[in-house]
Amino acid sequence: MARIGVLALQGDVSEHVLALERAGKGKVQVVEIRKSGQMEACGALVLPGGESTTIRRQLESFGLTQELKAAARQGLPILATCAGLVLVSQEVEGDSMVKPLGLMDIKISRNAFGPQRESFEADLQIKGLDRPYHAVFIRAPAIAQVGDGVEVLARVGEAVVAARQKNLLALAFHPELTKDPRIHQIFLNMLEA
Numbered sequence: 001m002a003r004i005g006v007l008a009l010q011g012d013v014s015e016h017v018l019a020l021e022r023a024g025k026g027k028v029q030v031v032e033i034r035k036s037g038q039m040e041a042c043g044a045l046v047l048p049g050g051e052s053t054t055i056r057r058q059l060e061s062f063g064l065t066q067e068l069k070a071a072a073r074q075g076l077p078i079l080a081t082c083a084g085l086v087l088v089s090q091e092v093e094g095d096s097m098v099k100p101l102g103l104m105d106i107k108i109s110r111n112a113f114g115p116q117r118e119s120f121e122a123d124l125q126i127k128g129l130d131r132p133y134h135a136v137f138i139r140a141p142a143i144a145q146v147g148d149g150v151e152v153l154a155r156v157g158e159a160v161v162a163a164r165q166k167n168l169l170a171l172a173f174h175p176e177l178t179k180d181p182r183i184h185q186i187f188l189n190m191l192e193a
């Protein structure tokens with residue numbers, strides 16, 4: 001049985017646990033990651049949405065930063081959503097509050113959709129899915145720039161809101177807040193590949 005970790009320092013933890021269990025149909029075991037040593041026992045990892053500055057700080061105080069960087073470099077499949085997307089980036093535009101982990105060759109614009117669109121929903125065309133995906137955005141970041149090895153999977157207007165680079169799948173929205181299991185399924189397929 002595949003064991004999947006959800007980084008459980010802050011944010012949408014229980015929602016991802018439920019979504020993974022639903023998408024895994026009894027074939028995955030989901031564990032909440034808070035301690036050093038837990039990550040290496042997992043075959044994949046989710047970095048949830050929440051507040052990237054808080055999660056970043058907690059990673060340091062729980063001593064998990066180096067483990068996470070090493071796991072990502074060794075090819076551990078990682079699903080990074082919203083605040084998680086900010087964390088995996090190479091650079092955050094004009095923002096010194098959060099020091100990203102530099103796991104993916106992307107540049108992020110935090111809270112990119114402005115205050116009047118703090119939260120919105122949109123039907124996205126996502127590469128690899130045959131029907132639109134109804135996505136929920138909450139104070140969402142956008143991917144402002146992608147490097148050569150990054151595949152763009154979806155956009156809202158010009159803004160890139162889903163992308164993949166090797167073992168990293170990164171989204172600006174919250175797939176754990178809707179009942180549609182397809183994103184978590186794509187992620188679980190990355191474990192089998």
Ligand code: GLN
Nearest residue numbers: 049050051052082083139
């Ligand atoms: N705006 C938040 C941040 O930059 C992310 C919001 C979210 O995860 N819903 O941390």
